[in-house]
Amino acid sequence: MDSAWRNDLFSFAMHRTVSVAYGSKEKRKKIINEGSEYVIINYDGVEIVLDEIRNGGFDCIIIDEATHYKNPQTKRWKTLFKLLDDKTWLWLMTGTPAAQSPLDAYGLAKLVSPAGVPRFFSAFRDMVMHKVTQFKWMPRDTATQIVYEALQPAIRFTKEECLDLPEMVYTKREVELTRQQAKYYKDLKQRLVIQAAGEEITAANAAINMSKLLQISSGAVYTDDGGALEFDIKHRYKVLREVIDESSKKVLVFVPFKHTIDILTDKLRADGITTEVIRGDVPAHKRTDIFKRFQESDTPHVLVIQPQAAAHGVTLTAANTVVWWGPTSSLETYAQANARVHRSGQDHKCTVVQLQGSPVEKRVYSLLDSRIDVHTKMIDLYKELLD
Numbered sequence: 287m288d289s290a291w292r293n294d295l296f297s298f299a300m301h302r303t304v305s306v307a308y309g310s311k312e313k314r315k316k317i318i319n320e321g322s323e324y325v326i327i328n329y330d331g332v333e334i335v336l337d338e339i340r341n342g343g344f345d346c347i348i349i350d351e352a353t354h355y356k357n358p359q360t361k362r363w364k365t366l367f368k369l370l371d372d373k374t375w376l377w378l379m380t381g382t383p384a385a386q387s388p389l390d391a392y393g394l395a396k397l398v399s400p401a402g403v404p405r406f407f408s409a410f411r412d413m414v415m416h417k418v419t420q421f422k423w424m425p426r427d428t429a430t431q432i433v434y435e436a437l438q439p440a441i442r443f444t445k446e447e448c449l450d451l452p453e454m455v456y457t458k459r460e461v462e463l464t465r466q467q468a469k470y471y472k473d474l475k476q477r478l479v480i481q482a483a484g485e486e487i488t489a490a491n492a493a494i495n496m497s498k499l500l501q502i503s504s505g506a507v508y509t510d511d512g513g514a515l516e517f518d519i520k521h522r523y524k525v526l527r528e529v530i531d532e533s534s535k536k537v538l539v540f541v542p543f544k545h546t547i548d549i550l551t552d553k554l555r556a557d558g559i560t561t562e563v564i565r566g567d568v569p570a571h572k573r574t575d576i577f578k579r580f581q582e583s584d585t586p587h588v589l590v591i592q593p594q595a596a597a598h599g600v601t602l603t604a605a606n607t608v609v610w611w612g613p614t615s616s617l618e619t620y621a622q623a624n625a626r627v628h629r630s631g632q633d634h635k636c637t638v639v640q641l642q643g644s645p646v647e648k649r650v651y652s653l654l655d656s657r658i659d660v661h662t663k664m665i666d667l668y669k670e671l672l673d
Contacts, residue, residue, distance in 0.1 A: 349376070363393055381621075389414065392436075452635045453635050533606065535606040538602060563589075593619050608636070617657060
């Protein structure tokens with residue numbers, strides 16, 4: 287909210303007053319009632335001070351990264367809906383209105399143009415998807431056009447039309463699994479093959495079991511009792527160090543699993559590489575400080591990031607190299623995370639490096655590269671891995 291929105295508003299509207307509504311309920315109320323022309327607030331903070339916002343005289347609501355409102359069943363969506371009336375402008379901003387599935391567009395359309403979609407979600411689903419099996423739906427050939435029409439009125443600009451940015455290239459680095467990782471990967475896969483022969487595979491258990499394989503590949507697998515079994519990550523770490531040494535600027539390293547973040551950060555710091563961590567349990571004020579130092583100071587040189595914690599909004603153009611320690615299963619998160627370095631202000635060629643050492647990692651990366659969301663192919667991918 288602060289590093290992206292307040293700074294950007296100041297850059298082109300410095301004559302306007304801007305406040306960031308955060309903290310306790312009473313503090314948020316006070317900030318909103320101060321009368322600033324722009325008030326910036328996080329999605330779930332809206333519910334806390336709903337009455338103050340409703341009575342605050344705001345005539346325009348801007349939703350950044352609007353895909354956070356794709357599900358009309360959430361409390362977040364219903365809270366926003368209560369603020370809308372015929373006198374209020376609503377601007378939904380997103381580069382990925384249907385990143386995971388055509389169904390993502392339903393909640394956005396219900397907000398901005400409710401007359402353009404059916405009243406019930408199931409009716410919209412039948413318009414854009416067809417049922418293949420009990421648990422599997424696929425987009426219809428006409429889905430793109432239906433989504434396009436549902437989201438009108440809309441204005442779309444491509445990044446290329448707005449910015450003259452340097453090239454962005456994608457490359458893969460093969461990493462050998464350690465003997466310990468290879469053994470556990472093989473043992474787990476054999477158990478999953480036996481399990482799959484005796485029960486129907488659902489998207490839920492496919493996702494859980496694939497996550498276990500990815501965790502082993504990454505360096506630490508969570509156990510049933512809530513602990514974690516750590517593996518030697520020397521091969522993957524060696525390749526990462528090569529990438530860091532080759533980079534002409536700073537480096538972002540996206541690590542999907544929390545426990546692996548701790549292992550990796552300790553190794554980087556032990557080698558004298560200034561490193562900071564961004565993940566869900568890092569307080570907002572500390573994140574802001576880390577982002578500011580990363581952009582404006584020599585240190586830190588590397589940010590180790592849990593993808594969901596910094597995939598949206600922030601500008602990190604002090605780096606020009608993005609490393610995926612392991613793949614994410616979300617196409618939207620993958621695309622947004624890579625875009626953190628490829629933004630206005632970037633003056634170097636950007637490189638996205640995928641570290642891959644196991645079959646499951648290679649297949650997930652191939653889906654992401656083809657702009658196919660992993661969730662929509664979960665069962666097929668899982669069966670393919672077991673075969």
